[in-house]
Structures are given as structure tokens and as C-alpha cells.
Amino acid sequence: MHALNKNRPLRRVVLASAATVSGLVMLLALKPHTPPRIVAAPAPAPSGSASAPAASGTSPAAGSGGSPSAGKSTxxxxxxxESAQTRWGPVQVRITVRSGRITDVTAVVYPTENPRDQEINSSALPQLRSEALAAQSADIDTVSGATYTSDGYKRSLQSALDSAGL
Incomplete structure (x- = not known):
């Protein structure tokens, strides 16, 4: 005897209703990769133009040269x-330049909202840092498994290098 026997239409209605309710519950139970509050985070990124992050980044170093070109020689x-928006969140890089060479690269903003982001970035960011220091440019390889972070890192790094005049 088949479960959807045409002699028992009430059974078909009950099974169809149960399947619809189950599907709706599963659909509503899906959680996005990032929490909804991360959607509001990119709003400050456009207001920080290329000159604003550079100015705030050079202010602490005003004693060693207020402008990027002055720091290059003295x-x-x-x-x-600039903050680079990626699929999983913003990425922003800070560089330290001494005598025209990059001496330090630090990721100041990167996705950390869930354990997977933390796992990926804990291995990708040190690789990206060492490659940037070795290359002395933003022409670095993408880290496998961290494509979005790598792309955002390179865009922000290039923005910092442009602001520093390198």
C-alpha cells in the first residue's frame, strides 16, 4: 500500500503540510556566514577616503616626519x-616605512567574526606579511584558501604604499 494512496486524501494533505512546514523551518534556520551587524560595518569605509587613513596613519609619526615623503628620507x-571591503568583511593594512623601505606590515582590520575566519586569517596574515616585506610592494601571491582576505590585503597595502609615496 502506497503512502499517498488516492483512497485516503486526508493522508496526502497531512503529509504535504508536514513537508511544507519542515521545509520552511529548515529555511528559516539557515544562518548567514556573517552576523547581520557586519552589514552596517562597511558604512564608515567609504567615508574614509585615501587621504583620511593616510593622515591618521601619519599623525602618530609626526615627530619623525609629518608627510610620507619627509619620512622617506629622514x-x-x-x-x-584604505579599508578594502571583501565578501567576508573589511581588510585594512598599516605599513611602517624607514628610509624608503617597508619595515613592518600589520593588518589592523580583518574578518574575525567566526571561528572559520579566525582559522583562515591566523595562517594567511603572517604569510601575506612576510611576502609583502620580501617583495617591498603589493605584488604578492594570493594565499590559497584565503583568496578574499588576500585580495583585500593587497588593495589596502597598495593604498598605503601610494600614500607613502613608494
């Missing part, structure tokens, strides 16, 4: 690149 300058 001392150490710290420049923060």
Missing part, C-alpha cells in the same frame, strides 16, 4: 591604507 613613517 626617518620612520607609519601609513594606514
Amino acid at each position: 626617518g620612520t613613517t607609519t601609513v594606514t591604507g
Whole structure:
């Protein structure tokens, strides 16, 4: 005897209703990769133009040269690149330049909202940092498994290098 026997239409209605309710419950139970509050985070990123992050990044180093070009010849300058929006969240890089060379690269903003983001970035960011220091440019390889973070890192790094005049 078949479950959807035409002699028992009430059974078909009950099974169809149960399947519809189950499907609706499963659909509503799906959670997005990032919490809804991350959607509001990109709003400040457009207001920070290329000149605003550079200015805030160089302010702490004003004693060693207020402008990026002055830091290039006289001392150490710290420049923060533009925030690069990626699929999983913003990525922003700060560089330290001494005598025209990149001496340090730090990711100041990157996705950390869930354990998977933390796992990916804990291995990808040190690789990206070492490649940037070795290359002395934003022409670095993408880290496998961290494509979006790598792309955002490179865009922010290039923005910082442009602001520093390198």
C-alpha cells in the first residue's frame, strides 16, 4: 500500500503540510556566514577616503616626519591604507616605512567574526606579511584558501604604499 494512496486524501494533505512546514523551518534556520551587524560595518569605509587613513596613519609619526615623503628620507613613517571591503568583511593594512623601505606590515582590520575566519586569517596574515616585506610592494601571491582576505590585503597595502609615496 502506497503512502499517498488516492483512497485516503486526508493522508496526502497531512503529509504535504508536514513537508511544507519542515521545509520552511529548515529555511528559516539557515544562518548567514556573517552576523547581520557586519552589514552596517562597511558604512564608515567609504567615508574614509585615501587621504583620511593616510593622515591618521601619519599623525602618530609626526615627530619623525609629518608627510610620507619627509619620512622617506629622514626617518620612520607609519601609513594606514584604505579599508578594502571583501565578501567576508573589511581588510585594512598599516605599513611602517624607514628610509624608503617597508619595515613592518600589520593588518589592523580583518574578518574575525567566526571561528572559520579566525582559522583562515591566523595562517594567511603572517604569510601575506612576510611576502609583502620580501617583495617591498603589493605584488604578492594570493594565499590559497584565503583568496578574499588576500585580495583585500593587497588593495589596502597598495593604498598605503601610494600614500607613502613608494
